[in-house]
Amino acid sequence: MAASAPGKLILFGEHAVVFGEPALSTAINLRAEVYARPHKEWLADGASLDEPRFRYVKACVRKAKAEGPLWIEIRSMVPSGAGLGSSAAVTVATLGALHGRSGSLDAPSIAREAFEVEHEVQGRASPIDTSTASAGGGILVLREPRDDLLWSIERDSRRWFLHRTALPPLDFVIGNTGISAATGPLVARVKERFDRDQKAVEAVREIGEITLDGLRALQVKDFVEAGRLMDRNHVLLTNLGVGHPALDRLVEAARTSSYGAKLTGAGGGGSMVALTDRPSATAEAIRLAGGKAFIVQSDPAGVTKLR
Ligand code: PMV
DSSP, rough: EEEEEEEEEEETTTTTTGTTTOOEEEEEEEEEEEEEEEOOOEETTBBBBTTTGGGHHHHHHHHTTTTSSSEEEEEEEEEETTTOOOHHHHHHHHHHHHGGSSOOOOOHHHHHHHHHHHHHHHOOSSSSSHHHHHHSSSSEEEEOTTEEEEEEETTTTEEEEEEEEEOOOOEEEEESSOOOOOOOHHHHHHHHHHHOOHHHHHHOOOOOOOOOOOOHHHHOOOOHHHHHHHHHHHHHHHHHTTTOOOHHHHHHHHTTTEEEEEEEEESSSSEEEEOOHHHHHHHHHHHTTTTTEEEBBBOOOEEEEOO
């Protein structure tokens, strides 16, 4: 059994989405593939499932009530700790491989299980990463259901409605600082600020508004406005305490050849994304500023059975 799932790029709304604000993401054409084969003992990449690096995989095995033992192999093009949803891609692809034994894949139930796994392993989270990896394409997360609803996911008193959304075909340039930052503590830091500082509450609300304005701008191909909103979103995320000087350096470098740029994902290091119609020039500027740069496109395929 084998399955693949895409990494993701959050265009607007990371962190605020954990508090129920809207967010916009797209699956990207960097994917994780997971293979599972009956074996004499449980192994992942030839090592024990108890190793900390396999905690998502181990949680998937438990959640999917997978019969084994199995040898699980993970191949991922999504850099880890880079804000590109690598753990979600691996989680979704693992669940796909484990469930793929019993027929076709059910993306909504994989999205729900993957969110539970992420919550168990990482702590407080929103379903944006895991649902984008499950569904593929453009995803809009909202507080209420609208047209093009894919599914909803709830946890405690929070409920997210995940929608399919169309984005124009675009090149995005990603700049990876190479500084790996764990998502859980960054999400906890924002929550701590939110609980004691009214300014943080206002920043989270404004990010929610920016997301909806940004989506409208992208859909009418007003890239100047979309870029301006990305720049503002970056400032607000930095004010929430998830910026990093290396991110600012890459964002600044990218802006001379792009409409706008912001950190993407959890921040604290990790990656930034630029909206540009000169992807090679932007990638070169990011490299000169010390980042690893790559150009990605939206990937319409979510969790997919490989054989
Ligand atoms: O950095 P990533 O790929 O784990 O993205 C995290 C996105 C957050 O909004 C910061 C957290 C979440 O669960 O939504």
